[in-house]
Amino acid sequence: MELRQIREVRGRAVPLPGDDIDTDRIVPARYLKCVTFDGLGDALFYDERHDAQGEPTGHVIDEPRYAGASVLLSGSNFGCGSSREHAPQSLARAGFEAVVAESFAEIFFGNATTLGLVCAAVAPEARRALTEAVRADPTLELVVDVDARQVRAGSLTVDASIPDSAREALLEGYWDPLGELLEGVPQVEAVSRRLGRPAAAA
Amino acid sequence: MTEPRNLYQKVWREHAVRTLRNGQTQLFIDTHLIHEVTSPQAFGMLRDRGLSVLMPERTFATVDHIVPTHTRIEPFEDALADEMIRELRKNIADHGIRFFDLDSGDQGIVHMVGPEQGITQPGTTIACGDSHTSTHGAFGAIAFGIGTSQVRDVLATQTLAMSELRVRRIEVTGRLRPGVYAKDVILHIIRTLGVKGGLGYAYEYGGDVVTRMSMEERMTVCNMSIEGGARCGYVNPDDTTFAYLQGRPFVPGGAAWDEAVARWRAVASDPGCHYDDVVTIRGEDIAPTVTWGLNPGQAISIEQDVPTVEGAAAGEREAIAEALAHMKLAPGAPIKGTKVDVAFFGSCTNGRVSDFIEAARYLEGRRVSPAVTAIAVPGSQHVKAECERLGLDRVFKAAGFEWRDAGCSMCLAMNPDKLVGDQLCASTSNRNFKGRQGSPTGRTVLMSPVMVAAAAVTGEVSDAREVFGVSREAVA
Numbered sequence: 001m002e003l004r005q006i007r008e009v010r011g012r013a014v015p016l017p018g019d020d021i022d023t024d025r026i027v028p029a030r031y032l033k034c035v036t037f038d039g040l041g042d043a044l045f046y047d048e049r050h051d052a053q054g055e056p057t058g059h060v061i062d063e064p065r066y067a068g069a070s071v072l073l074s075g076s077n078f079g080c081g082s083s084r085e086h087a088p089q090s091l092a093r094a095g096f097e098a099v100v101a102e103s104f105a106e107i108f109f110g111n112a113t114t115l116g117l118v119c120a121a122v123a124p125e126a127r128r129a130l131t132e133a134v135r136a137d138p139t140l141e142l143v144v145d146v147d148a149r150q151v152r153a154g155s156l157t158v159d160a161s162i163p164d165s166a167r168e169a170l171l172e173g174y175w176d177p178l179g180e181l182l183e184g185v186p187q188v189e190a191v192s193r194r195l196g197r198p199a200a201a202a
Numbered sequence: 203m204t205e206p207r208n209l210y211q212k213v214w215r216e217h218a219v220r221t222l223r224n225g226q227t228q229l230f231i232d233t234h235l236i237h238e239v240t241s242p243q244a245f246g247m248l249r250d251r252g253l254s255v256l257m258p259e260r261t262f263a264t265v266d267h268i269v270p271t272h273t274r275i276e277p278f279e280d281a282l283a284d285e286m287i288r289e290l291r292k293n294i295a296d297h298g299i300r301f302f303d304l305d306s307g308d309q310g311i312v313h314m315v316g317p318e319q320g321i322t323q324p325g326t327t328i329a330c331g332d333s334h335t336s337t338h339g340a341f342g343a344i345a346f347g348i349g350t351s352q353v354r355d356v357l358a359t360q361t362l363a364m365s366e367l368r369v370r371r372i373e374v375t376g377r378l379r380p381g382v383y384a385k386d387v388i389l390h391i392i393r394t395l396g397v398k399g400g401l402g403y404a405y406e407y408g409g410d411v412v413t414r415m416s417m418e419e420r421m422t423v424c425n426m427s428i429e430g431g432a433r434c435g436y437v438n439p440d441d442t443t444f445a446y447l448q449g450r451p452f453v454p455g456g457a458a459w460d461e462a463v464a465r466w467r468a469v470a471s472d473p474g475c476h477y478d479d480v481v482t483i484r485g486e487d488i489a490p491t492v493t494w495g496l497n498p499g500q501a502i503s504i505e506q507d508v509p510t511v512e513g514a515a516a517g518e519r520e521a522i523a524e525a526l527a528h529m530k531l532a533p534g535a536p537i538k539g540t541k542v543d544v545a546f547f548g549s550c551t552n553g554r555v556s557d558f559i560e561a562a563r564y565l566e567g568r569r570v571s572p573a574v575t576a577i578a579v580p581g582s583q584h585v586k587a588e589c590e591r592l593g594l595d596r597v598f599k600a601a602g603f604e605w606r607d608a609g610c611s612m613c614l615a616m617n618p619d620k621l622v623g624d625q626l627c628a629s630t631s632n633r634n635f636k637g638r639q640g641s642p643t644g645r646t647v648l649m650s651p652v653m654v655a656a657a658a659v660t661g662e663v664s665d666a667r668e669v670f671g672v673s674r675e676a677v678a
Contacts, residue, residue, distance in 0.1 A: 188361055
């Protein structure tokens with residue numbers, strides 16, 4: 001299975017304020033009523049981007065100066081809550097290729113990496129500096145450098161944390177693990193025989 | 203004598219198939235649970251790649267998130283929901299998977315069905331496309347929520363690419379005071395350690411309070427591990443665990459039962475084993491706990507006041523201001539007395555028989571406030587049947603609760619049960635996120651089942667000990 005090698009993401013950023021951005025906010029549950037992920041880009045942050053009448057609220061993602069951004073900049077514990085892969089699917093389908101945040105909830109991190117959506121963690125002061133730089137100049141290009149574990153924006157360079165396993169997988173192009181897991185099936189069958197099947201109807 | 207190990211380490215080692223190129227482990231999953239929301243895309247991915255389900259006998263399915271609880275007439279009024287249940291049935295039939303459907307008498311929230319059927323067993327690895335899979339850790343299983351691409355991975359290979367977690371032992375010592383329940387214990391833990399305190403950890407719950415808990419109480423605690431940032435949480439299996447499991451449909455019988463119990467005893471953490479962190483919480487320090495904000499860590503004792511922006515650390519002010527504005531709460535005012543519009547009783551956190559029994563003790567002879575819409579939703583068809591056998595449905599109905607069919611209901615509102623406008627809901631569920639209960643401006647206050655009963659009766663957030671005349675003194 002040939003996948004893209006992801007060494008870096010380059011693009012403009014949109015700063016999303018707050019910590020603990022949960023997956024119910026990223027995609028409200030009613031948009032989970034679907035049997036495919038198609039069209040989920042429109043559901044992204046729907047209830048924050050629209051009022052009760054469906055009119056735009058002027059959410060930061062919709063501000064014209066951030067149009068076309070491919071990097072989302074946010075706070076700690078990003079993607080907490082539900083395991084719904086709809087959340088990173090929605091981000092990816094809305095054009096985001098990387099999320100730079102102070103930290104990530106684990107299930108979200110795994111789901112995002114499996115889609116090739118880069119998650120890079122930066123220190124709180126680095127997030128503040130990046131946010132200020134982007135607010136001052138929304139046309140600023142961010143470079144999320146997976147290889148060097150850095151985020152660069154103009155003259156600003158900050159360290160980013162990406163776990164070894166995710167970095168390797170992105171750089172080498174096997175961020176979707178299915179191909180490699182399938183290669184291990186003969187060993188899996190041996191483990192299955194050794195462990196037996198716990199839940200079997202009498 | 204081998205080095206003493208904790209349960210997580212033992213289960214991990216036993217289920218590690220091999221090391222992957224990026225250093226992660228290909229981990230064998232004994233048991234896979236699926237439902238209608240996070241599985242259809244996974245089956246679609248298998249079809250796209252021409253793959254089949256490797257071990258269909260290790261996957262079990264039910265339907266819970268989208269099912270209406272006020273009627274079981276099909277087709278569902280909601281065409282999208284109806285499409286989802288039909289898609290699930292088709293995938294089940296195509297791949298020969300065991301399905302606890304609406305007409306089976308065994309349907310319920312997936313985290314109720316696993317334990318009820320005895321599918322959830324100690325020392326096993328369990329995965330499900332739902333973050334509250336941590337519930338199954340109550341049995342000493344390593345159980346965690348996964349995304350849809352991972353559901354695909356389990357269907358195709360019965361494994362996942364995983365990194366090993368650290369283990370934090372959370373010791374709850376002593377005794378709980380009257381009117382304090384398992385829900386208060388876990389809300390207190392999350393409030394103390396924070397919603398991101400568990401990142402990178404599995405939580406092992408122990409200590410006298412946890413040892414004395416029933417399996418249903420342990421499930422309540424483990425259920426909300428994920429709300430504290432821990433992907434899984436578990437309790438070491440003991441006689442309470444084995445007594446619950448004996449005789450259930452998918453549990454071995456006869457000589458195989460004795461072998462299973464011996465194996466389960468051996469998987470418990472060894473005395474003197476290593477933990478990456480240990481936290482001790484005194485049971486006596488835990489009060490009836492309620493949330494005031496927008497995540498389960500924004501919680502206080504029922505006797506405390508809602509925080510103020512000024513009184514908070516600089517880094518928290520923004521979040522507190524946002525939460526106060528959304529919740530429409532006055533900073534510095536008591537949480538007690540906050541007007542309640544809806545009482546929701548149910549969910550995989552608190553939709554079990556013992557929850558209904560405990561609340562019914564106090565609802566007997568009382569009436570829900572005319573200002574409150576109250577719904578009681580058993581977590582499974584078995585819970586419903588058992589409650590009805592005990593006559594609890596009559597108590598709830600006489601008090602003014604609607605008595606519903608099993609499902610996730612208003613915990614996440616992917617079904618007709620939703621808040622309207624800025625209604626405030628006293629809820630036994632697990633998440634108070636903005637919009638979680640179906641209205642973008644809806645408000646959720648999480649609490650124990652008995653506290654929801656008290657809120658329903660008084661029409662405001664109340665101290666159940668006062669409403670129901672429970673002494674606060676610890677029983678000797």
